[in-house]
Amino acid sequence: MSLQSLKNKTRKEVAARLRALDVAQVTAQSAATAAALARFPPFQSARSVGVYMHLPENELHTDAILDSCFRTGKTVFLPRIEQLHVFDEQPAFPGQKSCLHFLSVQSRAEADALPPRGKYQIREPDYAPDRSNDLLAGSDPLDLLLLPGVAFTATGRRLGHGAGFYDDFIKRYRAKHG
Secondary structure (H helix, E strand, O other), X not given: XXXXXXXXXXXXXXXXXXXXXXXXXXXXXXXXXXXHXXXXXXXXXXXXXXXXXXXXXXXXXXXXXXXXXXHOOOEXXXXXXXXXXXXXXXXOOOOOOEEEEEEEEOOHHHHHHOOEXXXXXXXXXXXXXXXXXXXXXXXXXXXXXXXXXXXXXXXXXXXXOOOOHHHHHHHHHHHHHO
């Protein structure tokens, strides 16, 4: 079996398990994760944090994490998927048509008001007219980036949903910030 086949099989198995969870279980696990993160020293010392926006169903909810970020005065960046041609970006792999950017938001109310967009129907921020809220257009690096994942290995390797958006973002981010 190929690596890609194993990844796809794992995604399907995990998706089935997640569908079996009820809302109360997801809510409880999300709250426990947010509480543990709030005690995590790198989170406590972070001034800027990139936070993924959870899928509408069957994914750890990030709302309590956002609350913690805003309550402690952190600058928060949320993801937006954009077509490569919008900012004249080059594809990183064959067939790539869009990429992920992280854009700052000022409050939980602003994050809550974001409209769902795209294939995944995730709430996404909009660009400031001068792109001043775009992490990749700015000069300051992030202190912490929280990534979604379908599954993780014991050594911390991540299996995502398969579109490559976060892996591509990390490459673009490292090219800019080292």
